[in-house]
Amino acid sequence: MKIAVIGAHGKAGNLIAQEAIKRGHDVTAIVRKKHNDNFENVIEKDLMDLNKEDLAGFDAVANAVSAWTEDTFFIHTDGISHLAHLLEGTDTKLLMVGGAGTLYINKEHSLQLMDKPNFPEELKPLGRTLRANLERIRSFSNLQWTYVSPAYELDFDGPETGKYIIGGEEFFTNDKDKSYISYADYAKAFVDIIENDYVRRRVSVIGA
Numbered sequence: 001m002k003i004a005v006i007g008a009h010g011k012a013g014n015l016i017a018q019e020a021i022k023r024g025h026d027v028t029a030i031v032r033k034k035h036n037d038n039f040e041n042v043i044e045k046d047l048m049d050l051n052k053e054d055l056a057g058f059d060a061v062a063n064a065v066s067a068w069t070e071d072t073f074f075i076h077t078d079g080i081s082h083l084a085h086l087l088e089g090t091d092t093k094l095l096m097v098g099g100a101g102t103l104y105i106n107k108e109h110s111l112q113l114m115d116k117p118n119f120p121e122e123l124k125p126l127g128r129t130l131r132a133n134l135e136r137i138r139s140f141s142n143l144q145w146t147y148v149s150p151a152y153e154l155d156f157d158g159p160e161t162g163k164y165i166i167g168g169e170e171f172f173t174n175d176k177d178k179s180y181i182s183y184a185d186y187a188k189a190f191v192d193i194i195e196n197d198y199v200r201r202r203v204s205v206i207g208a
Contacts, residue, residue, distance in 0.1 A: 001020075001025045001026070001059040001060060001194070001195070002025070002026045002028075002057060002058050002059050002060075003017075003020050003025050003026065003027050003028070003058065003059065003060045003061075003062065003194060004027075004028045004029075004030055004043075004055060004058045004060070004061045004062065005017040005020070005027060005028070005029055005030065005061075005062045005064060006030040006047055006050075006061065006062065006063045006064060006065055006083075007030070007031070007047075007063065007064040007065035007066065007097075008029035008030060008031055008039065008064070009029075009031050009035055009037070010064055010065070010066050011066075011156055011183055012064045012066070012097050012183060012186065012187065012190075013062070013064030013065070013097070014037075015183055015184060015186075015187035016062055016064055016097075016187045016190050016191060017029055017039070017062075018187070019187045019188055019190075019191045020191050020194070023191060023195075025191075026041070027039070027041065028041040028042065028043060028058070029041065029042045029043070030042075030043045030045060030047075030050070030054075031043075031044060032044070032045070032046050047063075047065055047075060047079050047082065047083070048075075048078070048079065048082055050082070050083070050086065051086065052086050054086075055083075055086050055087060055092065058092050059091075059092065059093065060092065060093040060094075060095060060194045061083065061087065061092060061093070061094050061095070062095045062097070062190070062194065063079070063080070063083060063094065063095065063096050063097065064097045065079065066097075067129075068126065070125060073125070073126070073129040076129050076130060076132070076133040077129065077132050077133055077136055080096065080133055080136050080137050081136060084136075084137065084140045084143050084145070087143060087144070088140055088142045088143045089142050090144075091144065092144060093144045093145075093146060093194065093199060094137075094143060094144060094145045094146070095145070095146045095147075095148060095190070095193065095194060096133070096137060096145070096146070096147045096148065097148060097150075097190070098130060098133070098134065098147045098148055098149040098150075098202070099126070099127065099130040099149060099150075100113060100149050100150055100151060100152045100154070100171070100179070100204070101113050101114035101119065101123065101126075101127035101130060101131070102114065102127070102130050102131050102134050102149060103149055103169065103170060103171040103204055104169050104170045104171065105170070105171050107170075109169065109170075112127075112131065113152065113171050114127035114128075114131070134147055134202065143200075144199045144200070145199070145200060146193060146198045146199060146200070146201055146202070146203065147201075147202040147203070148189075148190055148193055148202075148203055148204075148205060149202065149203070149204040149205070150181055150186050150204070150205055150206075151178075151179040151180050151181040151186075151204070151205065151206040151207065152171075152179040152180075153178070153179060153180040153181070154181060154182075154183060154186065155180065155181070155182050155183065156182075156183045157182075158180075158181070158182025158183065158184065158185070158207075159182055159184065160182060160184035160185060160188070161182070161185055161207065161208075162185065162188060163185070163207060163208035164181060164185045164186075164188065164189045164205055164206065164207050164208055165205070165206050165207075165208050166189055166192070166193065166203055166204070166205055167203065167204045167205070167206065168201075168202075168203060168204065169202050169203075169204070170204075171204070172204070172206065173206065174206055174207060174208055175208075178206075178207070179206055180206065180207050181205055181206050181207040182207065185205075185207055186205055189205040190205070193205075
């Protein structure tokens with residue numbers, strides 16, 4: 001497959017790109033500035049400056065851009081609209097690295113993890129932005145989108161085990177009652193999702 005990874009210098013983006021390369025996929029890193037890395041194919045552009053020609057011919061585009069401050073939150077909302085307008089009506093899959101806070105905690109899907117009283121106050125602004133991000137991506141009827149939420153505890157220093165569970169839209173835990181996954185295992189699961197048919201679905205991933 002021909003795969004573009006936007007934000008390929010970030011924690012999740014880099015691991016997703018490297019995992020896809022390991023599996024023999026043709027990977028293009030889309031980054032704001034080139035670093036000294038081993039990517040053979042690089043597009044040096046801001047997400048908002050990408051055009052249809054930049055993304056033409058890819059089987060999948062993975063959006064792994066992160067934004068943690070209120071002045072950059074627009075990249076989660078305006079950014080997803082920009083990418084959707086570039087890709088709608090094509091066969092290219094658009095996959096989004098999402099957040100755990102938007103996972104549902106009731107069967108009616110009226111409450112999300114971030115609505116729990118003990119959800120960290122400092123994460124609520126980002127949670128609200130990612131909620132808007134998910135709603136925005138769902139609104140495009142002619143887009144091959146997939147939204148991939150990690151476990152509540154996403155650990156950059158955790159080991160790569162190759163053991164994980166791909167679930168649906170509801171928050172769940174493993175048999176140890178944990179919602180945990182390492183970045184390395186999240187990246188492996190993410191590439192599994194790229195390779196398979198999870199189109200027009202939000203999925204979640206936790207460590208087994």
